Amino acid sequence: MGENNFGGDLLLAGTGDGMVSRHLLVPRRSEGTCSTLLPMRTPTGPLLVRLRPAGSEDWEIAWSRPGGAWHRVGTLTVTDEPVPEPHFEPVDSPPHGLEHYPVAALLRRPSYAQARRQAGLAEADDPVPME
Template structure:
């Protein structure tokens, strides 16, 4: 049944979105979504005895975070904020993408344009496949930890698709890594939540059918290197 729904509904939607994305990329001559961003060094912090964090490394792990705006509107205009997180597992990139969204049981699946980058909640929007069932991951600013550490800190949260949020870690944001351009970005770094889904936190087939064609179309249609984030 799930396969039939994927073929009848999800895949045609993914194909249509891919066509629109490719056309936009060719018209603009650049990646169509999240064209500009800032790449930051980060530290993923998860307690050593955090039993629920089965899909992310425990302890302190080096990570990369790219903060970007979906459309790249002028400063001050509301835009969807994207926050891409990467760590490595055995040398392989592990990517999770978050977007500014609500935090409620329904609004966690709804994009929320904002004027301020690091304000409000972030969500993966789609459930991910964990060893204990589907989960939605979220991020939320931690003002207390930010003041104490002197660097932006985000809580890392998880929830069942309609369950309450539970904190299991944090992300500390630092400065840009070496090799970034003057504006703080690095076009050689590409995030892809489908091809680089975390080893213990995969995506569902219907998600891949919806998103993978869009990422591929963005890369083919753009005249510059694309990081895959859409």
């Protein structure tokens, strides 16, 4: 698991909300729907996670099967409380019960290894980025 107290790290991107647009990046100038863009693997099949603005500090958390309806599961509240320097590992430390499909992890891992190197957080066993 990641070094935070949340059970893992999840990579979210600005996406749409619909059956097709949930798999597309959506440029925007203000807050909006974010999702995992690509399905995550679970013991019961592929799953997407979505956050959607639900107030000034709140985000609605929902899940869906690809092509299925969204199911609300909770609320994330973002505050101004100071936190230690965050360190994210969305490829290698996803939340419990979720994992990346191998091809997605293979494509993403070099980018995160490079980001760790640039931040001075690289480990000796980090893969060398593709060039």
